Amino acid sequence: MRLQLSTWPEVEAYLERSTGIVVPIGSTEQHGPNGLIGTDALCPEAIAWALGERHDILIGPTLSLGMAQHHLAFPGTLSLRPSTLIALLRDTLDSLARHGFTRVLFLNGHGGNIATLKAAFAEVHATRSLAAAPATGAPQPALFNWFLGRRVRELAAELYGDAEGYHATASEVALSWYVAGVEKSATMTPRIAPLGSAECDAETFRRRFPDGRMGSDPSLARREHGARFLEAGVADAWEAWQGLIDEE
Template sequence: MRLQHATWQEVEAYLTRHTGIIVPIGSTEQHGPNGLVGTDAICPEAIAWALGERHDVLVAPTQNIGMAQHHLAFPGTLSLAPSTLIAVLRDTIVSLARHGFTHVFFLNGHGGNIATIKAAFAEVYTQRSLDGDDQPLNLSLYSWFSGQRGRELAASLYGDAEGNHATASEVALSWYAAGVEKSVAMSPRLAPKGSADCDADTFRRRFPDGRMGSDPSLAKVEHGKRFLETGVEDAWEAYRAFLAG
């Protein structure tokens, strides 16, 4: 069930059965010559929606804009400052906790969000400790691309050409989820490797077409369907462990 498609009465009824919710979070940023700007949000959203349909889990609206300052030299990229994203996530969590959600599972699609999401968790937990709030609240961060089944599938399909950004796996999954496919020649075939710990102009000098160590020309829509299935299996396993823990 998607939160934005439910009435408040349906959400209230859900809370009598379950107090967990999945929040997809990603980014709006360049993904190389053939990758969609929305890739990092489309991928976790597709997995979350499938989980909601298959397992009666409530899915919150996707946080589409993340911390992507290092991609800002490429047109189409949008970024929030870390402090802004922390505030947005904090207010989202506090809103959910007010209604009785005790387990908030962030399903992430962008590596650049990880540090900021963890900082947001620290802000929430710190404020609750200072306020003496002893109501249960558990927060979890899980990145779909870290799942074992998905990593094994990517290794079998692409080997070292999977890379670190604008990867073949995320391009394939986003194509499948969005119902599009883009054929673009890559030159060089395998992108340079390096660090994204830099400002936007430095990033573009290091990675002129936006890719990091990847060859997303290997991506196929039919691969995307397989990545959706492995992504759902991996994320469901992580979500159940979160609830149990």
């Protein structure tokens, strides 16, 4: 069940049987020579949609812009400031709280969002804790990174070994190709990209990683692999969702 394709009476009826929602969040950034710029949003969105269809969970709109400033030296990347993303997340949670949602799982597709997501959650918790009359029934936010799920990691190791890497990985490229119904090719030199820190400005990042990859060889990706990553991602996300709901 997707929020964007629902009417308000349908959402009201959903809230009578469940007060949980999944919100996909990603980024719009370069993913190496053969990776789609929308990879980090396409992947968690596809997993979330499948999760919602199979388990009757409401899926919110995908937050497609993230904290990607270190990729801005590559054409096509769009980025929010950390403070902007924190404000967006707080307003999203406040909106959901207004309607009575009590559990919000952010299904994340971008490693660069993790620190900012956790900072946003800390801001939300601090606001409630410091209030003279703490709110009751406010939604508890939780984070699940699809690319760190146990099944996904095991499958990536099986298919790509050490060539999986850390950015523009073969696993995320394969899943995004599968979802989008495309496949792209490019020459990778060197075959496995160098490693290093992404905690830097955009120009420094491009000097360290000239073609945008970090320790990866996404030429190993195949669109048919994406179907397997989707199944693994849905199973991992369902496990995370059950853990969240069990806390109620």
